[in-house]
Amino acid sequence: MTMELRGLEKTEWETWYRSLEWAFGGVAESPEERGLWRELTEYDGSPALWDGDRLGGSIAAFSLGLSVPGGAVVPTAGVTMAGVAATHRRRGILPRLMRRALEDHREAGEPLAALTASEAGIYGRFGFGIAGQAPAVDIDTARVGLNVPPGTEGIRLRVEEPAAELDRCEALYAGLVRDRPGMLERRPGWEKVPLLDPPGEREGAPELRVVLAERDGELVGYARYALKPDWDGGLPDGTVLVRDLDAAEPAAYAALLRFLVSTDLMGTVALRNRPVDDPLLHLVTDFRRCRPRLVDRLHLRPVDVGAAPAARTYVTDVDVVLEVADDFCPWNEGRWRLSGGPGGAVCERTGDAADLAVHVRALSTAYLGGAGLPGMAAAGPARELRPGALAAAGAAFLWPVAPWLPHSF
Structure with a gap:
């Protein structure tokens, strides 16, 4: 098999990205998603194997900063968008692409490589290990109460449009990065990722909102969320879909969680990605009724x-x-x-x-x-x-x- 291994050209982006969509099931992404990922694509870090004018397989990486124990933010290759065409499988293409990528990142002086896996069993053979896990929970708001810490009543909450409050939320997020290993430093352009909200990805909910937690006018926490109304036999049974929940102090976290579980007409609060030591585990009165599921994350x-x-x-x-x-x-x-x-x-x-x-x-x-x-x-x-x-x-x-x-x- 004669194939050409080389970097991606800007004029090839549409062909490259559409091949990735097919590798992950063939569903075309929204213009909002495509536009953002095109803006963030690093062409020098995206080797591809071309079979003539057809793409046999490709891989990409973002230049990220990852927090590590002790608070340092370490240059990290965010390996992503790895795909092999269905017509070119079982030919050693993915190992060849991964080896090229890791060699390039070594030469670039990036000590770490990170990825999120669509299929968790693939990447151990390339030396990756599961370094971070995350529970997903569905809080039954009718049966689960909260034990909030002192100071919660001093938190003021208000709901706003996410884009209008992005700068304040990003400043708070940046202040949290060094306190927990595995968090991403959001470099220029990446602040748009939390706001990505294409209608086709909303699970039937309307657009995102953000609730701000403030103490004496200072932002101490926020949660981005959407409401998905539903009815069961004439009874309200909607779901609060929580995208992000970040807080700089325990009382702010508790106030935000209490706001979410108290939302009218909602029977469930769904959080899909939380730390394994999240405060939620100790705030809820019945964690079992939150139906936790642990998944590999990083x-x-x-x-x-x-x-x-x-x-x-x-x-x-x-x-x-x-x-x-x-x-x-x-x-x-x-x-x-x-x-x-x-x-x-x-x-x-x-x-x-x-x-x-x-x-x-x-x-x-x-x-x-x-x-x-x-x-x-x-x-x-x-x-x-x-x-x-x-x-x-x-x-x-x-x-x-x-x-x-x-x-x-």
């Missing part, structure tokens, strides 16, 4: 095993030699000494004896601090070579705040 891998561990901090002091296996990115293989703690870290090649043998998937899963290395050892991707090394390294990697990806890319 898939991650280190592109550079030296730079990625050194970019975060650790809860306790750590000094461990890792024997890393990475057959997809062989430049990462070998022994690396990771030493550091709460103040910072370094990770450098070494000839010293290894304390832990780890597949890169174990580092990928544990990197943001949401999963323990001992769990990786129980499953196989990590193995202790020096007694006590697993417990010590595992304690250092864990982070007190769960990782969370607020939106897809």
Whole structure:
């Protein structure tokens, strides 16, 4: 098979994007979606395999900033839009594209690569691990109450059009990014993503609204949502569809949640993407009746095993030699000494004896601090070579705040 692997030209965007739509089921996206993604497309980071004038497969990446334990925002390749034409499957196209992409990101100095997976079973073979999970919940407003913290009554709420309040909401969001691993720094253009609201994607609801939470005139939280009316035997049973819920203090979060569950004519509040340690778990009186479902959210891998561990901090002091296996990115293989703690870290090649043998998937899963290395050892991707090394390294990697990806890319 002779195919040409090269970057994407601007004149090819329509052909490229339509091929992606077919790869994901053939449904054409709205003009609003197409316009935004065309604006955000990074052509140099979008290699494609062309079979003559037809696209055999392609992959893309955005230049993102991802928060990591300790508060740093690390340059990250947001791998996305990976698709192979139905006529070209089972020819090794996706591995070839992924390898090219990761090589390019390594040369660009991006220590991490991240993605959200339409099919979760695909990306482990490329060294990605599930670094962040998220519960989806449907709160039964007739049966679930709230226990709100002190100060909630001091929050003033008002409903506005989302676009009119975008700058204030973005400023609040930016102030939260460094406090939780896995959050995206919204670079220029990306502030439009939360407002993307094409009619075909509304699940039968009208346009988005935003409720603002203010204390003494200062914005301390907001929620973007839409109402989906419904009736069951003449009784109101609508759904509040919550897009975003961000707050800078507990009382603001509680006030916003209370507003949403108290909406007239609604029987359910649906939140599709929350952190696993979200305050909601402790505010509701009956979490079981929120029907939680846990889903994989953020898939991650280190592109550079030296730079990625050194970019975060650790809860306790750590000094461990890792024997890393990475057959997809062989430049990462070998022994690396990771030493550091709460103040910072370094990770450098070494000839010293290894304390832990780890597949890169174990580092990928544990990197943001949401999963323990001992769990990786129980499953196989990590193995202790020096007694006590697993417990010590595992304690250092864990982070007190769960990782969370607020939106897809």
